[in-house]
Amino acid sequence: MAEETIPNGRGVPFPKRLPVAFRRLPAQPDATDLVAWWWLCEWDLPDGERSDQRVLAFPALNFTVDNEGSAVAGPTSTATTRMLTGSGWVIGALLKPAATPVFTADPGSLRDRLEPVDLPDLHARVAELAGSGHLDGATDVVSQWLVGRAGDLAHSARAANLMWHLATTGRHITSLTSLAGAVGISQSGLYRLARRYVGVSPYDMVRRRRLQEIAEHIRDNPQESLAGVAGHFGLTDQAHMNREFKAAFGITPGDYRSECTSTRT
Incomplete structure (x- = not known):
């Protein structure tokens, strides 16, 4: 994956509030079937200060290594918030569906769980690199471990990758009918792949992408009417957008726009 294709503006509702050292990096060439991209974060906050980081994550598993240990996080139902204090670091891999069997046979059981x-x-090797200021290089270590664990990929794993890629990036994909047609399988086949490799439904994948894009659009176009935003994304009306947005983010699109505007000043 070329680095410029990484959607740096999506999934992070308030990028201005992120620690300075946050970035996304492309997967290594031999891991592109397993890792969508790497995300790295380092922070060093003064005593008594904290940074609340809200994320509407991509519908996938994340494998993380930080100063405390290693973990796999399942797909989330809504936006989540992590409170950062003191100093620390984390390296994370947004996993493609083909990597899911490395960690679980039932990704749905990990939903909203770490x-x-x-x-x-593995943790000792990554921690050593992080401690010496080479956190970027730690992605190579984790990548080699992941590729070695995954082995040869099944045809169904590659089909799941295609389904996920289209659902999370294809703006022309607006329904399960269009997604099934693009992947070349039935809608029931989509659900089987999603259950085995993702842990959320194909419809939830498409809806998550649209909500991420709506948030990014509001943030980048604060003067546009919310009714106009709803129309831009093909929603039936503003009320429909308001309901979906609040269910995911916990605030209305109007309140979100206000928070983004105040963050700029």
């Missing part, structure tokens, strides 16, 4: 993974040797 499950520790006991990997002391």
